[in-house]
Amino acid sequence: MNYKRxxxxxxxxxxxxxxxxxxxxxxxxxxxxxxxSGKIVETEAYLDENDLASHSAVGLTERNKVMFGxxxxxxxxxxxxxxxxxxxxxxxxxxxxAVLIRALEPLEGIELMKKFRQKNDLHILTNGPAKLCxxxxxxxxxxxxxxxxxxxxxxxxxxxxxxxEIVVTTRIGIEKSKDLPLRFYIKENKFVxxx
DNA sequence: TTATGGATCTTCT
DNA sequence: GAAGATCCATAAA
Numbered sequence: 493m494n495y496k497r498x499x500x501x502x503x504x505x506x507x508x509x510x511x512x513x514x515x516x517x518x519x520x521x522x523x524x525x526x527x528x529s530g531k532i533v534e535t536e537a538y539l540d541e542n543d544l545a546s547h548s549a550v551g552l553t554e555r556n557k558v559m560f561g562x563x564x565x566x567x568x569x570x571x572x573x574x575x576x577x578x579x580x581x582x583x584x585x586x587x588x589x590a591v592l593i594r595a596l597e598p599l600e601g602i603e604l605m606k607k608f609r610q611k612n613d614l615h616i617l618t619n620g621p622a623k624l625c626x627x628x629x630x631x632x633x634x635x636x637x638x639x640x641x642x643x644x645x646x647x648x649x650x651x652x653x654x655x656x657e658i659v660v661t662t663r664i665g666i667e668k669s670k671d672l673p674l675r676f677y678i679k680e681n682k683f684v685x686x687x
Numbered sequence: 688t689t690a691t692g693g694a695t696c697t698t699c700t
Numbered sequence: 701g702a703a704g705a706t707c708c709a710t711a712a713a
Contacts (some may be wrong), residue, residue, distance in 0.1 A: 620706070
């Protein structure tokens with residue numbers, strides 16, 4: 493498949509805007525020449541202010557410094573002793589905001605994803621932030637990589653123009669600032685982690 | 688069908 | 701030393 497990378501300007505604009513624009517786009521991973529890709533169906537925004545849940549809320553640290561970098565970088569962090577999560581850095585340099593990719597709809601490389609995930613059910617391959625990292629072999633090595641330039645991982649335009657409704661709701665799996673309406677997903681998509 | 692707890696380890700206090 | 705932007709198996713209902 494031929495993937496057309498999004499423009500550099502795609503990553504500009506507010507974090508919420510980018511979070512919404514990411515829905516329907518394709519996350520493309522080139523793993524040793526093998527293409528693994530999926531449509532982004534669920535995202536979550538993490539802001540630079542008034543958002544206690546964001547890693548950036550405590551200020552710049554060794555762990556979260558990529559969030560404070562330029563828009564379009566990949567912020568990958570490790571949590572719960574066993575899981576990685578993948579974020580797209582947004583906003584101005586020095587601000588510390590990002591969009592967490594929460595779920596994908598698998599498109600290409602499904603057999604390889606099944607192998608990495610040790611699962612055969614298509615619907616549970618990438619319907620969660622840690623799951624999609626496992627399925628696409630995303631780990632700390634990709635932290636800080638530039639999605640605007642990297643050939644290992646990038647965001648592409650979807651090949652089909654489609655209409656879908658975006659549902660806005662509160663975040664899940666988190667205790668702080670849980671009332672903020674910063675979670676976005678494609679309505680009635682089977683690969684969203686949770687309704 | 689929903690509820691609960693264990694896995695497991697990096698980062699920050 | 702404690703908590704964590706999660707997942708999954710198992711238990712209860």
